[in-house]
Amino acid sequence: CKATVILNKPVGYISHLDDDKAFKPAASLIIQDNFQASKQHSSRNPRFNTDGLAPAGRLDIDSSGLLVLTQDGRIAKTIIGEQSAIEKEYLVRVEGKLVNQGLELLRYGLSLDGYKLKQAEVAWQNDDQLRFVLTEGRNRQIRRMCELVGLHVIGLKRVRIGNVLLGDLPTGMWRFLEEKEKF
Numbered sequence: 001c002k003a004t005v006i007l008n009k010p011v012g013y014i015s016h017l018d019d020d021k022a023f024k025p026a027a028s029l030i031i032q033d034n035f036q037a038s039k040q041h042s043s044r045n046p047r048f049n050t051d052g053l054a055p056a057g058r059l060d061i062d063s064s065g066l067l068v069l070t071q072d073g074r075i076a077k078t079i080i081g082e083q084s085a086i087e088k089e090y091l092v093r094v095e096g097k098l099v100n101q102g103l104e105l106l107r108y109g110l111s112l113d114g115y116k117l118k119q120a121e122v123a124w125q126n127d128d129q130l131r132f133v134l135t136e137g138r139n140r141q142i143r144r145m146c147e148l149v150g151l152h153v154i155g156l157k158r159v160r161i162g163n164v165l166l167g168d169l170p171t172g173m174w175r176f177l178e179e180k181e182k183f
Helices: 073-080 102-107 141-148
Strands: 004-009 064-070 088-096 121-126 129-134 151-161 174-176
Touching (some): 064 073, 102 121, 102 141, 129 141, 141 151
Antiparallel strands (some): 004 064, 004 174, 121 129
């Protein structure tokens, strides 16, 4: 049986495997001590082969939150495949002064690296936090989008991929994807 896990990645870990030993891969957190049991997986002692467990998408070293690691190529393709339109939701703490029409530009109208970005759902959550819902994931996209409209990102956390929520999973902990959860 191929495993898929949900990790609440802390800041300071990289999502992908890297030959550079200076960085800690998030997959190194998939150990028994960091397992959060659920109703479906009540074992406090999960044993499964972590070979082939790979991140389905990236979350940069300065970001935290929901990271999916899977042994199932179909799940990875669903999340990050060329044709994927899966929503990814982020809570983004910012500072700075938003330029005129900045919110509208964030929603639709920005380009990165000569590529016109897809429409995004962006709204204020409170005085210093925005909620982003994206269907694409370009390199450091949210940070770069914010810079283009006068904002500096001071915290970024992914809280949802498709219908799968991070919920109250503590930072640095992981759990298995539950049968009822679908991307």
